Amino acid sequence: MEFLRPASWEEALAAKAEHPSAVPIAGGTDVMVEINFDHRRPGHLMDLNRIPELHEWEVGDETVRLGASVPYSEVIDRLATELPGLALASHTVGSPQIRNRGSVGGNLGAASPAGDSHPALLAAGAEVEAESVRGTRFIPVEDFYTGVKRNALAEDELIKNIHIKKADGPQQFSKVGTRNAMVIAVCAFSIALHPESRTVRAGIGSAAPTPVRPRAAEDFLGAALEEGGFWDSGATLTPSLAREFAELCAGACNPIDDVRGSAAYRRRAVGVMARRTLGWTWESYRGNRPGGTTTEGGAPCA
């Protein structure tokens, strides 16, 4: 195995162009496990840790530019206001040691359906900035996942940044695992209310071959909130509306039975998480409106 250590982003792009099968590595929390267990034996391994800009983030007017190597712990500590859903999701990643090393860029590169950041990116709205010696592409995150552990990157491309929409409303993230920490998702769900556009977006993880957006559920809820005047009135959501949303989310799943859980359980759990997180975000939205009151606080544990 050849070990490539580009000193700059340009060198990295050149190296990737020359060795398209080179596997980029930053935190190594995923790649090294695969190498150590010999599940993967790339001809070239490309260390991106010498490229400082990949570790940088910047809060813009509408989006946060998150360098591909920014660790989860940084998202939790520094970006919980701008990216509350992603911060919550980051908090559920592995252990503190893993969160200090692992990054959203790595999660996207691996494109596992169980990656914790995907549902939050889908719900918030994000674009993946992929670059090669040929140029730069911005890939909407919903188009990025193309199959189980497959993504839309061309073989000469590297992820440089992820551009994530700053929260304009409450966001939530939930994940089911069979222990209370350090667990791979049996399934996961994220929701983001977007009061500015009066839309709701959601993301589902580990319940289909790729992370997915439950479009029918989003559309249904968006229309229902609009028609019912909920955004303006801040009224309590009717239970039937939340139920319908939950059922549509469950219906968006295409899960499998595996050692972590059954397909039926996954579908059910996604529905429960959809209903609950909708409740939490809506209550938060109501409470944060001028003169609004709420029974539930904002993002917990962020």
Add this chain to the structure above:
Amino acid sequence: MAGSTRVPTRTPSQLSQGAAVSGGVGDSSLRPDGVLKATGEFAYSSDMWHEDMLWGFTLRSPHAHAEIVSVDVGEALAQAGVYAVLTHDDLPAEVKKYGLELRDTPVLAGGKVRHQGEPVALVAADHPETARRAAAKIKVEYRELPLVHDEATALAADAPVLHPDRDDHHAAHVPHPNIVHRQPIVRGDVAAAAARAEVVVSGEYEVGMQDQAFLGPESGLAVPAEDGGVDLYVATQWLHSDLRQIAPVLGLPEDKVRMTLAGVGGAFGGREDLSMQIHACLLALRTRKPVKMVYNRFESFFGHVHRHPATLWYEHGATRDGTLTHIRCRIVLDGGAYASASPAVVGNASSHAAGPYVVDDVEIEALALYTNNPPCGAMRGFGAVQACFAYEAQMDKLAAELGMDPVEFRRKNAMSQGDRMPTGQVVDSPAPVAELLRRVKARPLPPERQWETLGGAPDVRALPGGLSNTTHGEGVVRGVGYAVGVKNVCFSEGFDDYSTARVRLEVIGGEPVATVHTAAAEVGQGGVTVHAQIARTELGVTRVTIHPADTRVGSAGSTSASRQTYMTGGAVRHVCELVREEVFRRGRERLGTYHPAWATAELLLEGGKVVTDAGEVLAPLVDVLGDEPVEAVDEFRHRPTVALDPATGQGFGHVQFSFAAHRAVVEVDTELGLVKVIELACAQDVGKAMNPDAVVGQIHGGTTQGLGLAVMEEIVVENAKVRNPSFTDYLIPTILDTPTIPVDVLELADEHAPYGLRGAGEAPTLSSTPAVLAAIRAATGKALKRVPVRPEHIVA
């Protein structure tokens, strides 16, 4: 041979406890290895290194049952850096099998593989990666055979017989050759008792395959010696048992195989069987070079036995007033491909099948199967865990039928000193079962809704799902459950169970120093701490050095069955007494003329001095010793037991019984099926807390391991293949899964045991699991007949 050996220099056994720790028996002396382990400096067996050493690698079977048609090692052997490739045909001795109880396990598969992961060939190379790659080039042609994977396929008329040429001592008694061992226990008149029963409940229960999940993988270093023998440094639970199995396969006398304990990273029964020991020795003897072997986590799941999965059918009867009338039960344990400890596990499961209750009429049957599933053997609780899960579920079910409080129903039927086990054995030391239950029940319950905070946002760490943020209180229901269990201590059923200690007392640097040499394996339980405490108390010295555990001293027996404080502790005390007597004899001889009390008074060793029982100092110990050390070596035995009658199971089979009770408080997310165990209160009688902090540590650990079995720990096996051989998918509790564990330690002395102590390590593992399940049942109303319970089972 050339080169120097670098073995762990900071294993607990090589640490002098020194003057910094001055505690004797009953003191919470600090562990000598504690700080090193917490800071990562402790040298485990996997950290060993030897100049010029090679790395061994094991090629394992991908199939669970197959004939080996051919093996071609040519390409592997031709690879640069490869020093040896060994298969069954290369085994040097007539003896080609080993085993803990029955010699049924091939060192390397010959002709057939009987489980997934069975060792087929060995490679030694100058780099672990080279060895691994070379192993991948060994061409093994298999022809798959029909699988035996449960009772039905094992006992079917046309079932393949997995071990057709059995000549072990159980073979004559078993109803089918695919049954390793079967133990019935029959006492009283069950038919008559059942006729008296006014309420009868029955149920079938299932226990999944739990893994010991020790953190230090199987590893060791074999160094060939000039005399044709081999020095083996290894993490194990019983050096002499390993030796007895290793030497014949190597074709060496036992004195040519010298074993030294390396740093052990946990055991829990999983190191009772051999793993890489013979393999590393074979490669070292073949290559004439030191050979190190270390399993990775994946391989470790195939490199040691697991807890027997079990199917248990029970019938309990009672009269309306809540008095047990009878118990019928049948326990089927899956032993997997090789016997390992299965016969003893069967003995334990059967003799503990009724639990700590008075019931005179019982019909019990326990058996272990040979299948093509992963081999199962010893794990903390050893057969008693499986039974406890089922009989405690039954006790709750029966209490509910009777309309009685489950704790009061248990207390009404609780055994106490003088009562009999189903084997007819009288429990002849304290058995405070009712008191343990009373104590856990009397504790105040933890506050409700602990996730609520002043700020309004919930503390999700206190909720089911924890950091995964699945509920802020929605769907969460609390449940409370109780359980109590009984576990034997020490080896049973007529086994000649002993431990050996050598103790030397001498003057070093003007101070009296005791050196304790045993072969007891320190596996993390704190034996080295306690053995030094005993020496301090018995010899009245501060400085005690624990000599490395090795085979240059007689056997200490296994670090299992909650026995090592009892047995090696007993041996150290006994030999310290011999040393003390010699000191007094020498004192009388040399100094007797200076004071008449030498001849007349009761003498003691205290504070480095010989004193009379009236407290008068006769002489400093250093003066008595001079420059001549006093040394003694001897064996210690517990009182004898007998084998259980093969037909009735009657007999004084166990040395001592250990009891613990738990109350579990859980909160269940009833919509998602996720569980948060809030508190697991435990009360346990330990006879004498030799080191109170260590006792509480054992209870915390056992309780948590029981919780793991209750809600998450299972090796999932499908068609005899393991589906989750990793810590990604074999989950063990994290600190966020571990509840508050308040502990109530009783010290009711057992007059038969050293210091009155009662082995403490296993009992808490038993009752923890059924208490958690009872609490989940209380919260959900679901019957839940299987552990570990999965979210699917709760929401189904």
